[in-house]
Amino acid sequence: MDVINLIGNLFSGDMVTIILKLVFGLGIGIATFFIFQWIDKKLKEVAHEKTMKDRAKEQADLDQENRDIFDDANKSENDLEDLINKRK
């Protein structure tokens, strides 16, 4: 019922008023559409930027991680070789 009233109100008045109402309504509709489009685009850009940033970080950590893991393994291996030689 409210919708019918709303449509009725929209088409009430003289022709100029009706056209103005339609133009105004259409303008708000188009503006809302573009605002949502803009927000959507921005969110995608933010996500992509974060992806690029995280990727760079994941790759940058690699050299340090490799040295930390495998240099330590070398040290413990040498310690154990000394232990084996002592027990011989």
Add this chain to the structure above:
Amino acid sequence: MRILTLLGVFLTFALAGCGKNLRPDIVIPATQAKYPSAEFYACGKIFNGLGECDVDEGQELNSIDLKIQGYYKGTVKFSSNCELDSALPLSVRYSKNSIVPFHLPGPAIKTCGVSFVISPEYPNEQDQKLVIHSFKGHLLLKVKIPGTKWVGLSTKVKAGIGPSDVFKIKLNTNDEKVDVSFRSDRCEVNKDDLELDVNEGSVTVKLRELLSEVKIKTCILNGVVFTSEEAIRVSWFIAGYDPKFIPLPIPVTEINENKIKILADDNVSVISLDDTYYIDREIEIEFDITKQHIIRILTIGGRLALGIWIPEKGFEWML
């Protein structure tokens, strides 16, 4: 004419909406959780995240034949502390789900390792509000003196108190007890002369006996098992991961006649069977049960489940 144009515009939008999208992964990214999940091949084996190979001193390092699996297109970055004959490209671009080989020129001199990060770029990822993460992997290259015995194992362990993981080492001895020593500065392990029982020709080392608490880090626990006959070198590659992380559950699979239906977790974005990749969490595809196959389940958070189909044996899953 106008009606046709409108119909064309409508169809274009309708078809554009039919494309499958990537799905968000609600779990913390694998790289952030220190959960290695890169798929790679070396010394004739397949690994998920962590792996270990042995080479004799002086043997060509390249004989291990290291290859890393890429998904869609993207970058693989390498890092290695191995002493090599020449410098290597440390970042390689790949495309079309290809396998990226990593050459290791030169002879094996000392134990070392190769680490890598696979950063895939999924189709239309820029058109979605999602953050994509990489897959990380580490390979231990144990250089051993020819004639000595070495055993390696890789385990991913949830960080915390009282890990229940075990390492069963087969021995060639009649001893009833053996002495075991383990070391790692990085994981604060310094255990000497643990006396362990030999049961049915094997000794079982409990991680709990070496580490009271697993921390969020990756390390190698090197050890020696002293039998009366020999000293067996042991490497236990441990990835302690963040307890907030959850490894990907095994998907539901259903094989009917010559087709397989795969239904993966809600967070899954990609399912692949051998060389065919789908951006979906549910697929139904032709499947020859008499041949070996590989199923990959991927999330944008860098979680991976690998299912190897072995005829007459079924699936073996690596998480």
